[in-house]
Amino acid sequence: MASITDKKTIFFVTSPRSPDKLINEIRTLVENFEGEKWNEKTQKDFYLHLSKQDFFKGSTTGDLAFKARDRINRAPKALGFVDLSPVIKLTNAGKLFLTGKRSEEVFLRQLIKFQLHSPYHTDKNDAFRVKPYLELMRLVYELGGLSKHEIGLFVIGLTSYKKYDDVKSRILDFRKEKSGLRKRKVSYKQFIAEEFEKELSRLFAEKIKGGEIFIRQNKKQSLGKFIRAKKSNHLDYSDASIRYLRMTGLFSMNPRSSKVYVLEERKKDVEFILENTPRDIFKYKNEDDYKTQLFAATEPKLFVDDKERIISKILRKSNEFNTGELEIKTTEELKDIYKSILQKSLTELVENEQSKLKDYEDFDDVDEVFSSITNREAVDPSLFFEWNVWRAFSMLDDGDIQGNFKVDDDGVPLYTAPANTPDIVCKYKDFDTIVEVTLSSGQKQYEMEGEPVARHYGNYRKETQKDVVFGIFIAPKLNDAAVAHYYALYRINIEHYGGKAKIIPLSLDDLKTLLKNAYQSKKRPKAADIKTLFVHLSDLALSTSSEKEWRQKISETVQGAFIQ
Known part of the structure; x- marks a missing residue:
């Protein structure tokens, strides 16, 4: 349990930094330690066992129990793939994530359910009322994409879904200012530095006024170091949020501008989520109540859970099938067909890319x-x-x-x-x-x-x-x-x-x-x-x-x- 009481910003899961590592690390945990208590001993043992795996990247020096908690208490626990209390256990969502054919769908459901506050991240003031990834998806969709800097500057302050319009307005103002840089002969690097200083000074005005500007690595007071440390943290959250969005299969990214956007083929999927997912946080009675909804493997429903909608997607992308032969298929069979069509299109796309490169x-x-x-x-x-x-x-x-x-x-x-x-x-x-x-x-x-x-x-x-x-x-x-x-x-x-x-x-x-x-x-x-x-x-x-x-x-x- 972690407290977010009086915090000024939200956070996105940063460990593991690349979400594709989740399945191997969760599998290593439950195959070797399920049923045991998650304490300092099992944490050390888990990390040492993990370090012997071919996919492991990291160090085996320092506080190994802390390193284990950093890997498991964040994404695996926070997103509901494992339960660590009273003992280590794979949840229903975790089982489907590890064994199902469509891990990206399971991952998407869990991202949508992640909320602040919760029994995992408590807030005595009840000020946090947001599903961070849901509102991030909304901003990406409505604004035609978001850059790494826009997320780090503005989305990070979205502590309640009721602040959404204000955050969106700030991003639009930022873009307007950015569009005039060339005319004002101001470099983008200088502009970003000034924007971070301005926005962070606004977000943490009370701390700065009260002299609470110590940073963990340095006990000396320094406003400059405080701003730089916060900027680095915010960009880390921004970087991780983009990686996690992309694992859902609904989003891509421009490698030159670092701008995340909704894949054209998946816009209907995103629209369905935004229209059908409650924006307010789940009102839980206690931790068990919260866990019940978090661990559910097939909730909330997605656009592709409906046969008619998948058939429509298939017919729009391919002329190899007719409605009659598709209607007798199961939902899972239809998903397989749709995936094969997308893979064929992707193969052609990569071949065209290589052809351009060779020239x-x-x-x-x-x-x-x-x-x-x-x-x-x-x-x-x-x-x-x-x-x-x-x-x-x-x-x-x-x-x-x-x-x-x-x-x-x-x-x-x-x-x-x-x-x-x-x-x-x-x-x-x-x-x-x-x-x-x-x-x-x-x-x-x-x-x-x-x-x-x-x-x-x-x-x-x-x-x-x-x-x-x-x-x-x-x-x-x-x-x-x-x-x-x-x-x-x-x-x-x-x-x-x-x-x-x-x-x-x-x-x-x-x-x-x-x-x-x-x-x-x-x-x-x-x-x-x-x-x-x-x-x-x-x-x-x-x-x-x-x-x-x-x-x-x-x-x-x-x-x-x-x-x-």
Whole structure:
């Protein structure tokens, strides 16, 4: 139980940061600890058990019980997938989430039901009366989308649904001000900084006036540090809220503007939710009463729970079926048909995207997305880095370039590649290349990516039995230990990795240089040119005296690659 009494803002669930991790983490909890009390011992044991799973990303140092609570007490408990009192138990909603075919529908229902206040988040003043995700959906729908900054600036103050019109008005005023920046010769960065200072000063006026501007990490009073800390927190909530909305399958995002919007095909679904879901919070008698409605797996009803509405969707998207043959199908069968139609459309969309990339039509756009990621402007930067590297290789190569990330119905990336699979696989006639990417840096890069990248490389060689396989490791900044690791792997015959591992470390600048050279070349590179380059870059590990010299030679070679 947490208190939100006297808080000035709402919050969105931030742990796990990427909601696609929920299923694996909840399954690990209930399969190993269901029926036990959720106390410090089980929390530590759970976290240690979790850390041994292939999908785990995190640290095993520090307060492990706290880290376990951070992962389970937030989204899994708050959204009603698990009950932690009196003992650990999977709820009906949790069971359907883990075992059902349509986890996104279950997730959507639980998001809609999340409310402030509740027995999980108590408010003695009864000031909080809002379903945060429901009102966020409403704003996204009515305003044609919301940016990360708009959510962090204004939606975060929507503590009651009765404040909705005021928040909406503030966003419209903000957009009007933003539209005149060029005329006033004010940069967007400066404008956003000023808006956050103004809005946060308004929201926390009482605290500031009373001198209550301490921040957890620093006991010294400083208004500037207080504003910066609150801004960072609000943007974290904003980032997470967009990720969670997108997991419902109803929303997508513009990777350049970080603006979340309703998918055109799903507008009816959103309209149904907004028209049929009560805006006021559920009036519970006690915690058990609240849990009963929260844990219900099939409530509230969704647009696609009605056969006639699904049939209408199918007939609008495809001429392969007639009304008669669809009416004899069950609701679940109709949902399967609709999903297959959307998947077919998505496949065509991705193929068209790759066709444009191979013609270098999106060269400037790829470069722009890389810039937004390195400038820390993107929502879910790791995901979009993986996607944009796939776009870069699709542009650069003439092979079959497959990204293992999942995309939404608009072809925008939704989740990163699952554990134990390469991020990207490039297939050619006489060789393959697996590509692994990361935004991590320093020692963390080596710890997180050193062995897994080599393992993915070795597994791929064993599974495909390909004679020639290259590994490409890409990061904005390469860690010396990671480079040394890959340098050694090519000089030592290790059976576990399929022999000598040809894993080539490239910085983001290296990749951008290759793209630029290929774009400006009179003759675009073909598979044979790619292979020649990769053979040379990997063989440099044998002709250089150290990993530092190897890294330097790679960059020097890249500078002149594909120039004709």
